[in-house]
Amino acid sequence: MRELLTALLSQDPTIEVVGSATDPYQARQMIKQLLPDVITLDIEMPRMDGLSFLEKIMTLRPMPVVMVSSLTQQGAEATLNALELGAVDFFPKPKLDMKRGIEKRADELIHKIKTAAQAKVKTLEREQDTPLALNPLSNIKFSTTEKIIAIGASTGGVEALRVVIKNLPANSPAVLVTQHMPEKFTKTFAERLNKISAVSISEAKHGERVLPGHVYIAPGGKHLKLHRSGANYLCQLTDEEAVSGHKPSVDVLFRSTSEAAGKNAIGVILTGMGKDGAAGMLELREVGAKTFGQDEASCVVYGMPKAAYDIGAVEHQVSLNKITEAMLNACGAAKDRHIRV
Template identity: 45%
Template structure:
């Protein structure tokens, strides 16, 4: 099998060389070029035709965000961005990056060996990613108009969403397609600590939901969405007649913390037929068994299809084991959820 050709772009010569050395230790990765800035990177892309680009966001001359906006419409390429600043990461994802990774250092608490192992893994996933068709650079996200959720009669108490690679934009798409009177929403997106709070704040700004990084005791209620914190597990619990979340430190489950399986299994146990499960794009199988448990307890379940998934892994496994009641495109998932919630 041919090696994955990688271009590394970072303005720090020391860090760039360390990344190159670390990546070349993996037998399936070949670093074909390195560049100190986007102008040099543009020439290296044309010269070497890399399979994946690893791109620093904070650079002089032209930052990584501007480079993505200029590059991807003309030269679609899987990009993994590196940053210690969460807001820059999510802007890069909005511009078409496939995945991101927190840079090592005191600001993120990530150690260099862990960073390099994770980057190797993300490159291998990115090389198989399905890229969206090139479009014009996205317009700036406008703050959503926040309406008080209207009372709505429904037999459902909670919507649980799980995602990994490609999930930041997929979750945003689903939330934008749902009305604020939807049942309370609980979300697991594979993401490191230090980034989930900024991601929740971004969703809060640009959707009609009140979105926050979850803490134990938060109530699950219409108009609200709770995002599991990075490096912590989150499960649904019932206290009296109300649903809450419990957030806690725990081991990885299905390879992840937070884990979609942990959330979905708790929704199956607590909400039973009053739950809706949504499994979106992502590598691996996290969420598949949990979604199967949800369906077995009478919940409605939907999985993202291959055509619109950045990585058709988690929803594929769920579909193959019979956990997915309906498989459909990302754009149609909110339609399916609304139909179940208000017409079942």
């Protein structure tokens, strides 16, 4: 595997593979000596597992890390743990015919390495999730149930979405999410978020009603669209070609939301590389929807929000820890008031 990754990455003239380590102990010494810009890290390694080593890296010497993990249920759990620990991205390796499978996706691997080299990484700080009973947003009342929130994210989005979604109140307007992620991973991601949130979070199913208090995550390998049928909103999954280079695509979600919900929509674009979502968010804003982009200071990669901002699609730039409150206020949260009779 190390030889294969070295050969594939060396195809790009802008990438130099400066070292290859057999285990984390050797890697630690090589990192000190060679000062790499990016590390690729497997989860299963001798003498110390990849997650334990990653935690040490992000605590003592934070730097961009791309995990190499298997496309299995167990691999998905471990990979999501890695992203929460601070890994920038992951490259899923196929279970069968690994050499040919990885060679076919060499461009994807190279792209992820280049993206990671631009990422902002921070020292790992273990944040305690706020108990649901103490959530400061839990008492918000909404004046209408017509509002729909659509969120798009890519690199760095797993942690960003956790921050945005965990404090949604149980009566939150419905939320649809497209996060660039392959099959198997999205279901596991939804299940993990569901454990720490007051709202109900699941992988979206074709034809299901979109209801307040629920978050629907686009399945890997399918586009998620919002569809209106009479008075009801529905999830629609399609198997069309990739859009903006992605499947699921944020542009697809945003465009369908602008058509189905119009000015009742709220669009949010989070950290990620590229420009997926920019054109779709512009359509949202043009129909009167409120739009928000994560600000540069809090992004792991300020690519997607920047692309949307540059074309006038982002109405407000907001730091990550303020986005939940901002988008809920945009939903027309009803203010408690004294009533005189």
